[in-house]
Amino acid sequence: MLRGLALLPLLFMVSSLSFGEAASSDTDRSIKDKLAAPPVFLDDQHQGPTLVPRDLPEQVVPFDCRATEAYLHRVRPGQYHFERAQRLLGQGLDIIGCEAFGLERFSNEKDGRPFAADQAVKEAEAAVALPIGLEQWRPGALRYILMSAYRNAADVYRGYERQRNSENDKSTARVFDEKLRKVKALKDDAFAQSIQHGRTPLIEAVLKNDQEAAAKLVQAGADVNGTDADHTSALRIAVVMGHTEMVQFLLDHGAKSDVPDEEGTTALMDACGMGRSKIATALVAAGANPNARSNDGSTALLTSTTTPRPSVTS
Numbered sequence: 001m002l003r004g005l006a007l008l009p010l011l012f013m014v015s016s017l018s019f020g021e022a023a024s025s026d027t028d029r030s031i032k033d034k035l036a037a038p039p040v041f042l043d044d045q046h047q048g049p050t051l052v053p054r055d056l057p058e059q060v061v062p063f064d065c066r067a068t069e070a071y072l073h074r075v076r077p078g079q080y081h082f083e084r085a086q087r088l089l090g091q092g093l094d095i096i097g098c099e100a101f102g103l104e105r106f107s108n109e110k111d112g113r114p115f116a117a118d119q120a121v122k123e124a125e126a127a128v129a130l131p132i133g134l135e136q137w138r139p140g141a142l143r144y145i146l147m148s149a150y151r152n153a154a155d156v157y158r159g160y161e162r163q164r165n166s167e168n169d170k171s172t173a174r175v176f177d178e179k180l181r182k183v184k185a186l187k188d189d190a191f192a193q194s195i196q197h198g199r200t201p202l203i204e205a206v207l208k209n210d211q212e213a214a215a216k217l218v219q220a221g222a223d224v225n226g227t228d229a230d231h232t233s234a235l236r237i238a239v240v241m242g243h244t245e246m247v248q249f250l251l252d253h254g255a256k257s258d259v260p261d262e263e264g265t266t267a268l269m270d271a272c273g274m275g276r277s278k279i280a281t282a283l284v285a286a287g288a289n290p291n292a293r294s295n296d297g298s299t300a301l302l303t304s305t306t307t308p309r310p311s312v313t314s
Contacts, residue, residue: 009084048136049083053216057242060248067271068235073261074270075207076133077230078142083124085145088120089152093115117156118147121176124149129229131195143183143191199228206234209243224255229240231261239267239279247279264294272300 026092041048051071060067070081124146126159127134131142161169202222205213214234218224227233235255238246251257262267268288271280280300284290290300 041137041144044137046136046138049079049261050136053079053134054136060108060274067275070265070270070274071241072133073230074232074236077228078127078131078231079133079136081123081138081230082131082134082142082145084147085120085123085127088116088123088239089148090143091145091148093188099206109231112124112162114153117153120149121153124198126230130199132199139192140188142195143186143188147183148178149185150176154180194262200226200234201238202226203228203232206237206243206246207241207243209246211246211249214246218253224250224253225259231260234269236261236270239270239283240274242276242279244276244282251282251286255286257288257291260292260294263296264292266292266299268292268300269294269298286291 053068053076055075056068056071060071106173124142127142130148135140146156154173156200157169157173157176161173198221199207202214202217202224203226205211205217213256223270224235225233233255235247235250235257238250258268266288268283268290269292271283295301304311
């Protein structure tokens, strides 16, 4: 059923090609971009995002957007950033129904810059940096999204250049053109080989909730505050996965309780948003700031009271 829904935009766009053969080259390319994602990325082995994300912990209620966002961001970062880039580029379907996790706050322009275009590049590059969770799409999908983000940003900045006669905009467009050229020059195999998939052994142990392995790694000198390419620490993984004893172990061995990610979200916000009261209590006891604000203005209290479950503040 979902695959059928995913093909609707394709059928609509194909039928529309019979009208107005005099469309501009920009419009033609826009149509081709939309045709290429996501249906062409899907087949019997690669069926795209599922209604309920894969491997979702039992404690996370399906369709709870905040909890799902936290889980995907930490555990399946490739999928999280890939889908956000798709939505910012006007591609893909919001299968889960959360409008790609708060992307409405990215306006088209901010401080004189095309915020949505810039953010699409950041999301695509983040997906490339740690492409875990992208096995649901055919090989080549990630390369396409990265190229689409660079091409879109270059086009947007060229439009700004024409409007404002700005050398800065012209220079920025050239930067994105050059990035696009380099990615296009790589064949799919070469592009795939250029991507790093690794996480630290400590993070892998925490994902498996293997406290014995984590203890051995810490004793051997593993950095308890080390992060992966998506700025995620072992503590953030333990919080999202609901591994209460692992959280306490990491805190007892020097894990920082209050480090924000690139969105300004803290471990305490994740814990409160997911209704993990014991973990939230442990984080506060370790010095986490309950008044810290994320980039969208959320606090731990707000994430708790806007989540459809008993609040951790009760």
